[in-house]
Amino acid sequence: MRMARPENAHQARLLGLLRDEGPRSRAELGDVVRLARSKLAVELDRLAVLGLVEQAGLAASRGGRRSGIVRLSSRLRFVGVDIGATSVDVAVTSGELEILGHLSEPCDVRSGPAAVLDRAMAMLGALRERGLFTEVHGAGLGVPGPVSFRDGVPVAPPIMPGWDRYPVRDAVAAELGCPALLDNDVNIMALGELHAGPARTVDDFLLVKIGTGIGCGIVVGSRIYRGVSGSAGDIGHIRVDDAGPLCACGNAGCLEAFFGGAALARDALAAARAGRSAFLAGRLAEAGEVTAADVAAAAAAGDPVAVAMVREGGRRLGQILAGLVSFFNPGLVVISGGVAGLGHPLLAEIRSVVYRRSAPLATGNLPIVLSELDGTAGVIGGARMISDQVLSVA
Amino acid sequence: MRMARPENAHQARLLGLLRDEGPRSRAELGDVVRLARSKLAVELDRLAVLGLVEQAGLAASRGGRRSGIVRLSSRLRFVGVDIGATSVDVAVTSGELEILGHLSEPCDVRSGPAAVLDRAMAMLGALRERGLFTEVHGAGLGVPGPVSFRDGVPVAPPIMPGWDRYPVRDAVAAELGCPALLDNDVNIMALGELHAGPARTVDDFLLVKIGTGIGCGIVVGSRIYRGVSGSAGDIGHIRVDDAGPLCACGNAGCLEAFFGGAALARDALAAARAGRSAFLAGRLAEAGEVTAADVAAAAAAGDPVAVAMVREGGRRLGQILAGLVSFFNPGLVVISGGVAGLGHPLLAEIRSVVYRRSAPLATGNLPIVLSELDGTAGVIGGARMISDQVLSVA
Numbered sequence: 001m002r003m004a005r006p007e008n009a010h011q012a013r014l015l016g017l018l019r020d021e022g023p024r025s026r027a028e029l030g031d032v033v034r035l036a037r038s039k040l041a042v043e044l045d046r047l048a049v050l051g052l053v054e055q056a057g058l059a060a061s062r063g064g065r066r067s068g069i070v071r072l073s074s075r076l077r078f079v080g081v082d083i084g085a086t087s088v089d090v091a092v093t094s095g096e097l098e099i100l101g102h103l104s105e106p107c108d109v110r111s112g113p114a115a116v117l118d119r120a121m122a123m124l125g126a127l128r129e130r131g132l133f134t135e136v137h138g139a140g141l142g143v144p145g146p147v148s149f150r151d152g153v154p155v156a157p158p159i160m161p162g163w164d165r166y167p168v169r170d171a172v173a174a175e176l177g178c179p180a181l182l183d184n185d186v187n188i189m190a191l192g193e194l195h196a197g198p199a200r201t202v203d204d205f206l207l208v209k210i211g212t213g214i215g216c217g218i219v220v221g222s223r224i225y226r227g228v229s230g231s232a233g234d235i236g237h238i239r240v241d242d243a244g245p246l247c248a249c250g251n252a253g254c255l256e257a258f259f260g261g262a263a264l265a266r267d268a269l270a271a272a273r274a275g276r277s278a279f280l281a282g283r284l285a286e287a288g289e290v291t292a293a294d295v296a297a298a299a300a301a302g303d304p305v306a307v308a309m310v311r312e313g314g315r316r317l318g319q320i321l322a323g324l325v326s327f328f329n330p331g332l333v334v335i336s337g338g339v340a341g342l343g344h345p346l347l348a349e350i351r352s353v354v355y356r357r358s359a360p361l362a363t364g365n366l367p368i369v370l371s372e373l374d375g376t377a378g379v380i381g382g383a384r385m386i387s388d389q390v391l392s393v394a
Numbered sequence: 395m396r397m398a399r400p401e402n403a404h405q406a407r408l409l410g411l412l413r414d415e416g417p418r419s420r421a422e423l424g425d426v427v428r429l430a431r432s433k434l435a436v437e438l439d440r441l442a443v444l445g446l447v448e449q450a451g452l453a454a455s456r457g458g459r460r461s462g463i464v465r466l467s468s469r470l471r472f473v474g475v476d477i478g479a480t481s482v483d484v485a486v487t488s489g490e491l492e493i494l495g496h497l498s499e500p501c502d503v504r505s506g507p508a509a510v511l512d513r514a515m516a517m518l519g520a521l522r523e524r525g526l527f528t529e530v531h532g533a534g535l536g537v538p539g540p541v542s543f544r545d546g547v548p549v550a551p552p553i554m555p556g557w558d559r560y561p562v563r564d565a566v567a568a569e570l571g572c573p574a575l576l577d578n579d580v581n582i583m584a585l586g587e588l589h590a591g592p593a594r595t596v597d598d599f600l601l602v603k604i605g606t607g608i609g610c611g612i613v614v615g616s617r618i619y620r621g622v623s624g625s626a627g628d629i630g631h632i633r634v635d636d637a638g639p640l641c642a643c644g645n646a647g648c649l650e651a652f653f654g655g656a657a658l659a660r661d662a663l664a665a666a667r668a669g670r671s672a673f674l675a676g677r678l679a680e681a682g683e684v685t686a687a688d689v690a691a692a693a694a695a696g697d698p699v700a701v702a703m704v705r706e707g708g709r710r711l712g713q714i715l716a717g718l719v720s721f722f723n724p725g726l727v728v729i730s731g732g733v734a735g736l737g738h739p740l741l742a743e744i745r746s747v748v749y750r751r752s753a754p755l756a757t758g759n760l761p762i763v764l765s766e767l768d769g770t771a772g773v774i775g776g777a778r779m780i781s782d783q784v785l786s787v788a
Contacts, residue, residue, distance in 0.1 A: 146755060155755070204622055216721065220614055227723020228598055231755035238717035239751055241635070251751060323632035323714070324721055327610065329621020357633055357645060361540055361549070361625035 002178065003076075003137045004050035005394040010035060010043050015052060015072065015391040019096055020195070023071035025059035044070055051075075052391075072096060077132075078387050079139040079176070081120050082185060082378030085109050085159055085212055088116060090123040091379035092132050097195055097387060099376060101127040109144060112162035113171075121175055138390040139172055139180040140382030142188035144211075149230055152182045159212075181386050185209070185378055186233060187224045189371075190217025192381030193334050197373050202331035206324065207371075208235075209337035210317070212261040218328070224385075235324070236260065240316050255320050259313035261292040261338060267309055268295045277305035296342050307345065314346045318353025325358040325366065336371035343370070396572065397470075397531045398444035399788040404429060404437050409446060409466065409785040413490055414589070417465035419453035438464055445469075446785075466490060471526075472781050473533040473570070475514050476579060476772030479503050479553055479606055482510060484517040485773035486526050491589055491781060493770060495521040503538060506556035507565075515569060532784040533566055533574040534776030536582035538605075543624055546576045553606075575780050579603070579772055580627060581618045583765075584611025586775030587728050591767050596725035600718065601765075602629075603731035604711070606655040612722070618779075629718070630654065634710050649714050653707035655686040655732060661703055662689045671699035690736050701739065708740045712747025719752040719760065730765035737764070 006012040013033055018024060024032075030040045047053040054073050058066040076095030081088070086109070091102040103123045107116055127133070145157025152169025154160055173180035190207035193199040199207075199219065207217035216233035218225040226232050236256040237249050244253025245263070257263060268290040272280040279298040283290050298306030321333065333354075335347060351368050358366075371377060400406040407427055412418060418426075424434045441447040448467050452460040470489030475482070480503070485496040497517045501510060521527070539551025546563025548554055567574035584601035587593040593601075593613070601611035610627035612619040620626050630650040631643050638647025639657070651657060662684040666674040673692040677684050692700030715727065727748075729741060745762050752760075765771055 202622070218721075220619065225614065227756065228596070228725035229723055229755050229758060231753050232721065232723035234720050234723070234753040234756065235717075237751075237753060238720055239713055319633055320717070323629075323717060326628050326632055327612075327626065327718055327721070329623055329626035329628070331622040357631075359625050359628040359631060361623050362621065362628065364623060 003390055004052060006050075006052065006391065007046060008043075008393060010039075011047055011052075012392050014043060014047065018053065018070065018072045019387060019391060022096055023056050023069050025067040025069050027059065027067040029070065075135070077136050078383035078390075079124060079136050080188070080379030080382030080384075081124075081139060081141040081172075082188065082382060083107075083109060083116060083120070083141065083143045084185065084378075085144050088120050088123065089375070089379050090120050090127065091376070091383070092124070092127050092136075093380070093383040095387070097380055097383050099380065101130055101132045102376065102379060103127065104375070109160050109163075113166040113168060117168070117171060117175075121172075124176075136176050136178050138178050138383075138386035139176055140188060140385035140387075141168060141172060141180065141182045142185040142378050142382055143168065143182065144185045146231060146234070147182055147184045149181075149183055149226055152180070154182075155230075179386060179390055181389060183224070183385060184215070186215040186217040187226070188381035188385060189336055189377040190219050190224060190334075190381065191384045192373055192377030192379070193217075193336075193371065194219055194222060194381075195384045196380050197334060197371060197377065198367070198369055199332055199334060204328070205330045205332040205334065206321075206328065207334045207336060207377075208317075208321065210260060210335065211337040213256050214260045214317070214337075216324070235320060238320050240319060255316065258316040264292040264295045264309060264313065265290060268292075268298075268306070271305050271309075277303050279303040279306065292338060299342060299345060310342050310345050311349050313342075314349025315353055318350040319357065321350060322354045322357035325354055325362050329359075329362045330366065333366065333368045334371050335368065336373075336377060397784055398446060400444070400446065400785065401440060402437075402787060404433075405441055405446075406786050408437060408441065412447065412464065412466045413781060413785060416490055417450050417463050419461040419463050421453065421461040423464065469529070471530050472777035472784075473518060473530050474582070474773030474776030474778075475518075475533060475535040475566075476582065476776060477501075477503060477510060477514070477535065477537045478579065478772075479538050482514050482517065483769070483773050484514050484521065485770070485777065486518070486521050486530075487774070487777040489781070491774055491777050493774065495524055495526045496770065496773060497521065498769070503554050503557075507560040507562060511562065511565060511569075518570075530570050530572050532572050532777075532780035533570055534582060534779035534781075535562060535566060535574065535576045536579040536772050536776055537562065537576065538579045540625060540628070541576055541578045543575075543577055543620055546574070548576075549624075573780060573784055575783060577618070577779060578609070580609040580611040581620070582775035582779060583730055583771040584613050584618060584728075584775065585778045586767055586771030586773070587611075587730075587765060588613055588616060588775075589778045590774050591728060591765060591771065592761070592763055593726055593728060598722070599724045599726040599728065600715075600722065601728045601730060601771075602711075602715065604654055604729065605731040607650050608654045608711070610718070629714060632714050634713060649710065652710040658686040658689045658703060658707065659684060662686075662692075662700070665699050665703075671697050673697040673700065686732060693736060693739060704736050704739050705743050707736075708743025709747055712744040713751065715744060716748045716751035719748055719756050723753075723756045724760070727760065727762045728765050729762065730767075730771060 056069045056071040072095030078093045080091045088107040089104045145160045153165045154163040169182040199205045214236040216235045237254040241253045245257040247254035247257035271277045272284040283294045450463045450465040466489030472487045474485045482501040483498045540549045547559045548557040563576040593599045608630040610629045631648040635647045639651040641648035641651035665671045666678040677688045
């Protein structure tokens with residue numbers, strides 16, 4: 001459903017505060033937005049008339065009359081959809097972007113946009129039947145490939161046959177009767193971290209996703225930086241070393257050819273076949289294949305070949321990240337994605353290289369952390385992306 | 395002298411337009427800022443009262459009454475000061491940032507802040523004696539090292555003994571009695587390109603300066619991006635190859651250890667001493683030393699060793715730039731600085747590597763060009779930096 005939009009910058013600021021900080025008393029809101037009491041009352045009244053905010057009781061007294069508590073309309077619902085290579089996640093959130101319901105199902109993105117979007121809409125229907133919402137006020141979607149944000153379509157995505165220029169955004173907007181936005185999965189994960197992760201307090205940060213491939217979400221001034229053609233953060237094919245393995249892109253020595261889910265699976269298969277790792281050979285015999293998850297399990301079990309693979313991958317990723325940290329001087333780096341399940345040995349190796357090789361000023365106060373959002377960064381970020389639009393001046 | 399500042403965003407927008415586009419008729423201004431005619435007249439009248447704009451004749455008729463032409467006050471003067479490792483440039487500009495006078499003198503930054511700033515003020519005095527100005531309304535300065543932009547001081551600059559935390563900005567502001575700002579030299583050069591170079595039409599771009607060292611100015615949304623601790627763009631010590639020469643920073647294989655003025659001079663000296671280049675050996679015999687400028691001269695004269703050095707340096711710089719282009723997806727890359735005098739052979743090598751190794755979406759429409767500003771980027775950028783402040787709402 002199309003919501004009313006705020007009418008001016010003050011109203012938009014108030015809505016953003018209520019989304020990010022939760023219900024607040026009128027007195028507290030007045031302190032933060034620095035509006036005169038009478039002006040604040042006018043704007044809040046307008047927002048109530050527009051159906052965007054509502055009264056939620058009285059605050060404790062600060063000495064005088066008790067101040068009314070204001071919150072975003074409790075009817076507000078946003079939807080986040082995170083389409084991965086082999087899964088779909090759908091969540092419904094409140095106006096404050098709290099997850100009210102979340103479903104995750106395996107789904108092959110190669111089955112094409114019609115089938116995948118049908119599946120996502122069916123999952124949303126299941127959430128609706130739980131009584132979580134009647135109307136949706138905006139949907140934000142992510143897909144695992146390059147996107148024209150302006151047009152709302154995937155652009156020549158390598159692992160998404162049939163999706164090229166498919167009108168994902170407009171199809172979902174028409175289906176749900178509400179505004180929708182489409183971005184790539186790494187960017188919506190970065191927005192999720194910005195809203196609900198340790199990046200909340202940082203203006204400029206990097207989210208590095210290590211999945212089958214490797215990508216980076218860039219946040220500048222609390223907004224996604226997309227670059228002039230929308231491909232910013234495409235770091236998977238940065239050169240690590242001329243003498244590296246041949247990459248699917250045709251060059252040699254790309255980061256993804258050294259590390260990432262596909263490279264780990266390739267190296268694990270070689271180690272299993274060569275008998276260098278009993279653990280991985282066992283997995284190969286059982287399942288007929290070995291995956292990055294097997295490498296994680298082997299490393300966790302102390303398998304020395306797997307541990308060496310994780311360390312070597314962390315070192316290579318760290319070398320690239322060190323350069324990006326020198327260049328970009330972020331306030332935080334968040335490591336995320338399936339292969340981030342390799343956990344602390346990976347993180348230790350990345351930190352070691354970045355802290356040693358980046359410009360000293362850039363690492364003086366730079367936390368490098370694993371994501372704490374546990375698979376929800378994408379759906380929260382999708383909801384955040386569309387809420388940024390819906391709660392801004394039209 | 396402290397100017398009046400614009401009183402609201404409309405006035406600031408009008409001043410920015412008049413600075414960047416030059417004198418405009420009221421009718422043209424109205425078209426661009428989308429203000430009602432009466433509202434526009436009010437704002438322009440206020441700006442005239444504040445002494446920020448003035449009348450400059452009548453425009454040709456567009457059918458009805460002839461529209462008055464408005465320009466920035468012809469008394470407005472900005473100063474740009476570009477302090478290099480071995481030179482100082484001082485320029486005085488009009489409000490439109492046209493250079494009215496420009497002096498450049500050799501000056502060793504190691505002689506310390508008092509001596510260097512005295513020299514710069516004396517140069518400005520010489521420009522004043524030419525009758526170019528009576529009052530200065532703002533000064534923007536650049537120095538060849540890390541800067542705390544907020545504090546207006548250099549921070550632990552490696553090649554500037556005696557400058558650490560010296561209050562450069564406040565000293566100049568007090569001396570001239572006007573607002574001042576301090577940034578590093580690469581950032582003010584990027585602002586110069588943004589104002590007067592091919593970057594005028596691009597929101598997001600990179601300025602790579604190859605001097606004694608190598609640095610990068612990053613422009614996001616037509617503003618300098620400084621990163622969380624002000625060190626963004628510090629690319630000189632990004633790792634090119636583990637098996638590279640030892641760098642002054644203690645690591646091996648940094649970009650600056652491969653390329654830049656100091657590395658070229660080192661390699662040229664080795665070639666001259668080993669008798670591999672008659673040209674460079676001749677220079678060494680004549681002058682007792684060889685410099686990056688000698689390598690440029692040798693390459694221009696067709697000396698094969700020098701040509702190979704330029705190509706190899708371009709290849710190494712190109713490898714790093716390719717990664718940054720994939721990450722940042724800029725709309726333009728400008729190559730500048732003393733070693734950029736190596737010219738088109740260097741540019742050809744950089745282009746070849748970047749176009750081959752960057753993400754295809756990022757290079758689909760990416761010009762890589764040499765700066766056309768010929769040594770004035772820094773002073774224009776300094777004037778631009780302070781004008782951005784002086785012409786904005788206080």
